[in-house]
Amino acid sequence: MCGASCPAHSRGDRVSVDTTTAGAGPKGPDGGASGGLPVSPSAGVLRPLGLAEVRIVGGFWGRRQHVNGSATIVHIEHWLEREGWLGNFDAAADGRLPGARRGREFADSEVYKLLEAMAWEIGRTGDEVVQGRYDAIVARVAAAQEPDGYLHTNFGRPGQDPRYSDLEWGHELYCFGHLIQAAVARLRTRGDHLLVQVARRVADQVCEVFGPGGIESVCGHAEVEPALVEFARATGERRYLEQARLFVERRGHHVLDDIEFGRAYFQDDVPVREADVLRGHAVRAMYFAEGAVDVATETGDEGLRDAVRRQFITTLARRTYLTGGMGSRHQDEGFGEDFALPPDRAYSETCAAVGSVQLAWRLLLSDADPTWADVIERALFNVVATSPAPDGRSFYYANTLHQRELASVPEPDVVSTRASSSLRAPWFTVSCCPTNVARTFAGLGAYLATADDHGLQLHQYAPARIRTRLADGREVAVDVDTDYPHRGTVRIRAAGRERQRWDLTLRIPAWVQGGAVISGGTRQDVAPGLARLPVDLEPGAELVLDLPVIPRFVWPDPRIDAVRGCVAVQRGPEVFCLESVDLPGGADVSRFQVDPGTPPTERDGRVWVRGVLGTPTDVAWPYRSEPAGTGDPVAVEVPLTAYHDWANRGPSTMRVWLPCDSGSV
Amino acid sequence: MCGASCPAHSRGDRVSVDTTTAGAGPKGPDGGASGGLPVSPSAGVLRPLGLAEVRIVGGFWGRRQHVNGSATIVHIEHWLEREGWLGNFDAAADGRLPGARRGREFADSEVYKLLEAMAWEIGRTGDEVVQGRYDAIVARVAAAQEPDGYLHTNFGRPGQDPRYSDLEWGHELYCFGHLIQAAVARLRTRGDHLLVQVARRVADQVCEVFGPGGIESVCGHAEVEPALVEFARATGERRYLEQARLFVERRGHHVLDDIEFGRAYFQDDVPVREADVLRGHAVRAMYFAEGAVDVATETGDEGLRDAVRRQFITTLARRTYLTGGMGSRHQDEGFGEDFALPPDRAYSETCAAVGSVQLAWRLLLSDADPTWADVIERALFNVVATSPAPDGRSFYYANTLHQRELASVPEPDVVSTRASSSLRAPWFTVSCCPTNVARTFAGLGAYLATADDHGLQLHQYAPARIRTRLADGREVAVDVDTDYPHRGTVRIRAAGRERQRWDLTLRIPAWVQGGAVISGGTRQDVAPGLARLPVDLEPGAELVLDLPVIPRFVWPDPRIDAVRGCVAVQRGPEVFCLESVDLPGGADVSRFQVDPGTPPTERDGRVWVRGVLGTPTDVAWPYRSEPAGTGDPVAVEVPLTAYHDWANRGPSTMRVWLPCDSGSV
Structure with a gap:
């Protein structure tokens, strides 16, 4: 595996420009065509793969990526416009601040996070319509930048609080961090842009004001720290890294004022x-x-x-x-x-x-x-x-x-x-x-897989198209087909024109019991952790990872007082919950007690548990001289809902942790 | 029992002046010498007794009253002065506001609550030194009152927010409420005073601004409502009652702005x-x-x-x-x-x-x-x-x-x-x-006992001297002697010169099991609720109430999720807790599990419970596929502390609810 000694990941006196920054710096093993990396460290055991290298093509996450691209991003633009948080930049450019300003002190940051989302979306899809909207937003942001590079709609003008006068709560550097992250996303997808130039001037201003001899403090809300390192990676400017280092080292030394919540609130x-x-x-x-x-x-x-x-x-x-x-x-x-x-x-x-x-x-x-x-x-x-x-x-x-x-x-x-x-x-x-x-x-595709000198690592399971090359030029080309987490079968098929010969490392989730890899007719058990397999597949051949996805009870550590005497249900990686809409007559979930001696089952596409529905007695004072039982318990079997799907059928009472029926423990 | 038909408690078109307002209004059955009543309704089943009628003479509450009078009141004066909250009134009088103002928007109210405390203390003890300090504070408060009666150090001056511009958070009426309550306390102890005149003008201003045709809203923090009713009772001014009624009826109709916590926050x-x-x-x-x-x-x-x-x-x-x-x-x-x-x-x-x-x-x-x-x-x-x-x-x-x-x-x-x-x-x-x-x-003495036409009711048990007269002139004079709640024996002795012949009603607390009254050598069982006894005692004769004060477990209602599987310990009315300082080696209280099958005992003046001290295993993820046991349980017996005494031996971890040892449930 590569590490500090790997040429592609070497460290030097100058931070190395990340090799996946489109249009900036030297090309790396992927020829700068990774399609964008959310995080691009210059050293590490694993090499991240970009959005062009790992494409999600359906399934649980594919649906969500599609909805995100087709609905959520537009939805966010709509609300930013409607609430005037985008308009704040116009007002800044037109000299209408502070009077015209709307939203909280950190409203700028939502515009930047939208720009970051759009950059990844453009990187993922190449959508030119989104690119056009992106350009228009960036133009409005850029117009608000002040001559010295400072860019915040809530500070520094006559009638506003002075710049950096409220580091505890002002969120200035926090906003800058998100602006810089947005610029990094642009650099790593389509390369230089007006936004990148804006971010450079902001970052330079931060270094000037908060660098050696400047304000020796930090922002109440961290964010500029990772942003500056990523910007250093994306631009090769070491001083951004040095400024991030200063911020990281300063925090914790009581550089911010104490507040009601204590300095731990902002890790100071x-x-x-x-x-x-x-x-x-x-x-x-x-x-x-x-x-x-x-x-x-x-x-x-x-x-x-x-x-x-x-x-x-x-x-x-x-x-x-x-x-x-x-x-x-x-x-x-x-x-x-x-x-x-x-x-x-x-x-x-x-x-x-x-x-x-x-x-x-x-x-x-x-x-x-x-x-x-x-x-x-x-x-x-x-x-x-x-x-x-x-x-x-x-x-x-x-x-x-x-x-x-x-x-x-x-x-x-x-x-x-x-x-x-x-x-x-x-x-x-x-x-x-x-x-x-x-x-x-x-940017989710980038979190599915990595590479090293020896092969590919699969960390998350989703239908995906994976194409990259190892440092020595070997092609890695596989298609992943799965209905995970609904089902635990993951098919990994050689998809390129070349024979796939490299090491495949599969993450076996900690919850797995009875997992196996089936390859060439052979079934090999796998245990939680890493399963590293030499791969030798002709185009079209496949191997299958089988992760039994069976509902199961989970017990909490006895020190978690709040859920003592309760169990929860998981199925694969998904946590389940009980909603009142699934109880007879819409009964409140507080009336259900589960039988922890009868494992959950699956039927009709749902997970079911057995237990009792009680009718608690109302009392004038809820502390008594003897334990109270379950009032009039009636045996029931009830279906659970995947937690991520809860409240999709209107208001319900809901609980993840189900109290155990004391009669059946 | 008296009620709406009792002449002493009749209602009329005009609110009746409370009969215990010293120096104001007609004398009632107690000749206006009650010594002060914290609450004085004009109707009700029971007649409250004042600070001169019920004097606490020692014991649990006597010690606290003494410390309160000798230390706490001076302590509060010190801090009000030191923090400038008293000085705010001087600054108002001298025209140094808003620049010189210190403290939060409701700082005035603490001065008023101090004045109320001092008034009861003066009523209780007749202490002329306290009276002198009281007069001095009142003079400073009075000097800050504006010509139209408004009196608040945080609003209305140039550079301050306008009066009543922030009813949600401004606390103006809240502060006025505490000022008025302080005036009520004065009226009911020593009678008219500069403070009463100040409060009248404030109350009049409130009625003018918030009365019919005025601002149709309420204060974000209730307090002026009971204050105005009490002031109506103490002065006979019905319009104060009417204003309170308006405030009570208005709230709940969304008269205040919505806030993050919702309008329920201020009951609107x-x-x-x-x-x-x-x-x-x-x-x-x-x-x-x-x-x-x-x-x-x-x-x-x-x-x-x-x-x-x-x-x-x-x-x-x-x-x-x-x-x-x-x-x-x-x-x-x-x-x-x-x-x-x-x-x-x-x-x-x-x-x-x-x-x-x-x-x-x-x-x-x-x-x-x-x-x-x-x-x-x-x-x-x-x-x-x-x-x-x-x-x-x-x-x-x-x-x-x-x-x-x-x-x-x-x-x-x-x-x-x-x-x-x-x-x-x-x-x-x-x-x-x-x-x-x-x-x-x-003012605590006033909460111990009441009277009606038939006799005396004892609600709280403390060493006390009780002297009053019933409506028909019969003397009620008893001395109560008890070490309650440390011990449950309460001796009630005829103390006057007259034979005591009236009905004694004793509250038997809900926690009592096996209570009895011993009178004239006869033991009569009493159950939780009220025990009404005809009393016929020669001077010096006594009856004894016996409330067995024995430590016991208490179980929570199963719907209180946060303490499922736990018990607590009470002894009489006192809740107990476990402090780490009492565990071997100062072990964290999370390591103790109680045996709910072995009732708590008493030894060496302390309450003890049995259980186990475990050593939980550290795990990487605190949710597991099977229940975890108590790690290496060691049987222990540990002493508990009365909750009101906790943290008197330095920092400790502490818990009232003790998890049950699953091995022994």
């Missing part, structure tokens, strides 16, 4: 190398960790990378929901203490899951540990896929694991002020999640 | 008569409910009173912690949904418990239902008494039932910005709780 409580676990605002924590890993990768700082890896491992062991969701506090959108994971108050912000995917992907490229692909799979299926409605035009911001009361139905044409308590809403006062879903789905 | 979601349960911000909900009951009582509106009573009953059945604490959400300091009562995120604000005491007291006076006295006992022992440290100089704002991590130790000289996560703090940015504790403790 403890220096990154000394922290034990991710904490504070979950999205901030994720984005910052991404930036730290990126800095570590580009500077060869293994201590820094290992610190973040250790923190993420602890976070997964103690602060993560069954769905992969992170953040158990509404108050500060933040992590709770270890094992404080209430299902009913799960915040589990969609953006935090996007961040966990991005962080896990960076670690996967770095060390090839299949754990990270498990993390990505879990978060994608159970949080990111849960957020958008099937039509891609409304979203969950928070992703609760227990809905106690029927949610309100949002007006289709009204901005939601709430992160929770309603069904999926078309837009939010703080609308970070829809744009985050859009940019993730548009 | 549903009209008071139509609501099913208390909801939204818990303190706001309580104060509003008090005001509604007060309006209902003074206008004879039984439908309104019954609506609130029904809401409170449902709130107790579904939205109240074992401690009596209310509010399970940090985000909005609010109630969660039914049975959403996480112990670790219990907000259980001290002020909400004060509000629940005030609401329950109003309902008790109205209908004599002993449930309300149970509510008061529970909240006083387990929330209000938990807030202050033994020295009365630091406080809990939120009262969690489960401390997962060691709390930070607040600097003794620094204002805490946090409502939770530290030990008791001396002062807060939002410092409503210390002043609420102070006014409650100063």
